[in-house]
Amino acid sequence: MKKPLVMLLAGGGGTRLGVLVKHRAKPAVPFGGRYRIIDFALSNVMHAELDHAGVLTQYKPLSLMEHIGVGEAWNLYGHLRGVHTLPPRTGEADSDWYQGTADAIWQNMDFMKAMKPERVLVLSGDHIYRMDYQRMVAEHVSRKADVSIAVMDVAAEDVSRFGMIWADGEGSITRFEEKPARADTRLASMGIYVFEWPCLVEALERIVATRIGNDFGHDIMPRLLGPKRMLVHRFDGYWRDVGTISSYFQANMDLLRPSSGLDLDRWEIGTRDDPRQVGDRPPVRFGTAASCDQVLVSDGCRIDGRVRRSVLSPDVTVEAGAEVEDAILMHGVVIRRGAVVRRAVLDKGVILGAGARILGGSKAAPNAEYAKCQLDGLSVLGKDVQVPDGVSLGANVVCESGAGGGDFKGDVPDGATVRASGE
Numbered sequence: 001m002k003k004p005l006v007m008l009l010a011g012g013g014g015t016r017l018g019v020l021v022k023h024r025a026k027p028a029v030p031f032g033g034r035y036r037i038i039d040f041a042l043s044n045v046m047h048a049e050l051d052h053a054g055v056l057t058q059y060k061p062l063s064l065m066e067h068i069g070v071g072e073a074w075n076l077y078g079h080l081r082g083v084h085t086l087p088p089r090t091g092e093a094d095s096d097w098y099q100g101t102a103d104a105i106w107q108n109m110d111f112m113k114a115m116k117p118e119r120v121l122v123l124s125g126d127h128i129y130r131m132d133y134q135r136m137v138a139e140h141v142s143r144k145a146d147v148s149i150a151v152m153d154v155a156a157e158d159v160s161r162f163g164m165i166w167a168d169g170e171g172s173i174t175r176f177e178e179k180p181a182r183a184d185t186r187l188a189s190m191g192i193y194v195f196e197w198p199c200l201v202e203a204l205e206r207i208v209a210t211r212i213g214n215d216f217g218h219d220i221m222p223r224l225l226g227p228k229r230m231l232v233h234r235f236d237g238y239w240r241d242v243g244t245i246s247s248y249f250q251a252n253m254d255l256l257r258p259s260s261g262l263d264l265d266r267w268e269i270g271t272r273d274d275p276r277q278v279g280d281r282p283p284v285r286f287g288t289a290a291s292c293d294q295v296l297v298s299d300g301c302r303i304d305g306r307v308r309r310s311v312l313s314p315d316v317t318v319e320a321g322a323e324v325e326d327a328i329l330m331h332g333v334v335i336r337r338g339a340v341v342r343r344a345v346l347d348k349g350v351i352l353g354a355g356a357r358i359l360g361g362s363k364a365a366p367n368a369e370y371a372k373c374q375l376d377g378l379s380v381l382g383k384d385v386q387v388p389d390g391v392s393l394g395a396n397v398v399c400e401s402g403a404g405g406g407d408f409k410g411d412v413p414d415g416a417t418v419r420a421s422g423e
Contacts, residue, residue: 025057357391
């Protein structure tokens with residue numbers, strides 16, 4: 001059996017992640033200290049020993065492309081294997097940009113035809129999970145499916161977030177409805193599909209090329225019901241869509257709970273270190289006054305303060321007398337002496353001045369401007385924000401990238417937004 005061609009959708013803007021995607025694509029957002037979100041899908045491809053993956057980029061792709069490189073971190077490098085970055089075919093019209101998930105695949109038909117696949121595995125690059133694609137493909141082939149969709153059970157209150165699927169006792173799909181207000185099924189599509197090549201080509205030519213529709217969930221899947229054999233592949237492991245600030249934060253916190261099912265040690269996730277890093281990072285250094293409890297700490301961190309229930313990326317500094325609790329600190333963040341961080345996400349290069357305070361909490365005025373991000377009491381500071389000494393920030397505060405100095409007019413109340421004067 002020929003190995004399937006992987007088409008990995010990684011072009012979404014992820015606008016509900018707010019300032020975290022100001023300068024990067026959603027799949028390139030750091031996760032779990034030293035990883036990126038896209039590392040999970042690419043690592044699943046690696047463990048399945050698949051040979052070729054096309055990565056479809058679009059929104060602010062440079063950091064993502066730099067991270068992927070030639071694919072050596074995921075063993076996708078060599079004469080007979082590789083990762084192929086596929087930007088949109090931008091031209092004279094807006095329609096040259098990817099208009100949806102199916103349109104993105106359609107616009108790369110020439111690439112797929114050149115690979116001569118028997119079947120295609122379509123993935124999303126913005127989910128946190130570990131899945132055996134070999135098992136899904138083998139089940140798809142043995143049951144002679146035209147299309148297989150990975151599914152998992154979701155709570156009743158979450159059905160409006162997913163494509164919902166109805167299936168009979170044999171696993172054949174009888175109905176597909178994208179993000180219904182309510183449903184009497186709990187089977188949700190994970191956005192992971194195996195297509196037989198002729199079926200995929202026929203669907204794209206009939207639906208996308210004729211401009212009937214551009215999306216797999218909204219347009220392709222409902223129209224394949226009946227004429228094509230469509231089956232579910234059930235998944236019962238850890239899987240999380242980190243599409244909002246709240247869900248992104250919770251997935252990082254799951255790393256600190258062994259019972260969550262998110263296990264980086266067992267999953268063996270590959271990643272690529274910053275190619276601009278000269279030499280190896282030094283080991284973590286804990287000072288004599290350091291105190292840590294339920295903390296994930298990455299290489300190069302220097303901790304002299306108190307840290308609780310937090311995820312620290314490489315090169316984070318927590319000075320003496322500083323306190324960090326329920327927080328995500330990305331690469332190079334500096335928490336100065338006596339500063340306090342509670343319930344917050346700090347992007348790369350943030351400096352929190354001496355005695356400054358970030359006091360997040362769920363019972364606070366919302367940030368109307370960033371309501372769709374679902375802050376849930378979290379305060380979020382974009383890249384390279386510099387909070388002056390002694391300034392306090394409330395809950396649901398958003399500081400846009402580069403804010404500092406005179407952009408802070410004293411303490412910042414709950415639900416406020418701080419903008420950079422240079423933006």
